[in-house]
Amino acid sequence: MEKECTTCGNFTAYYTKAYCRYLRTDCGHCDEKKETVLKHATCEKWRSKIRYGLRVRSGIIIKEMENIVLKLNTLNDFINNK
Numbered sequence: 001m002e003k004e005c006t007t008c009g010n011f012t013a014y015y016t017k018a019y020c021r022y023l024r025t026d027c028g029h030c031d032e033k034k035e036t037v038l039k040h041a042t043c044e045k046w047r048s049k050i051r052y053g054l055r056v057r058s059g060i061i062i063k064e065m066e067n068i069v070l071k072l073n074t075l076n077d078f079i080n081n082k
Contacts, residue, residue: 005030006039009049013039 005011005028013028014036030037032045 002042003046004039005037005041005043005046007046007049009047010045011037011039 006013008030010031010033011028012031014025015022016025017023026040027036027038029035030043033043037043
């Protein structure tokens with residue numbers, strides 16, 4: 001299966017304005033080719049949208065979420081012991 005432009009890191013989708021939201025179109029801009037391409041097109045310059053920096057940030061997010069859960073558990077214990 002070929003990797004489509006819609007899942008490529010070089011692809012930025014175009015949107016049209018609707019009444020209460022924006023609708024995604026069937027095309028977008030390819031940063032590698034510097035032109036408009038269809039979202040189901042393929043090429044040999046496909047790259048993943050996931051970057052290393054995201055994995056580093058997700059580690060920080062997980063640590064912060066653990067701190068929040070710890071604080072919520074402490075608050076829950078305080079409320080239930082009253």
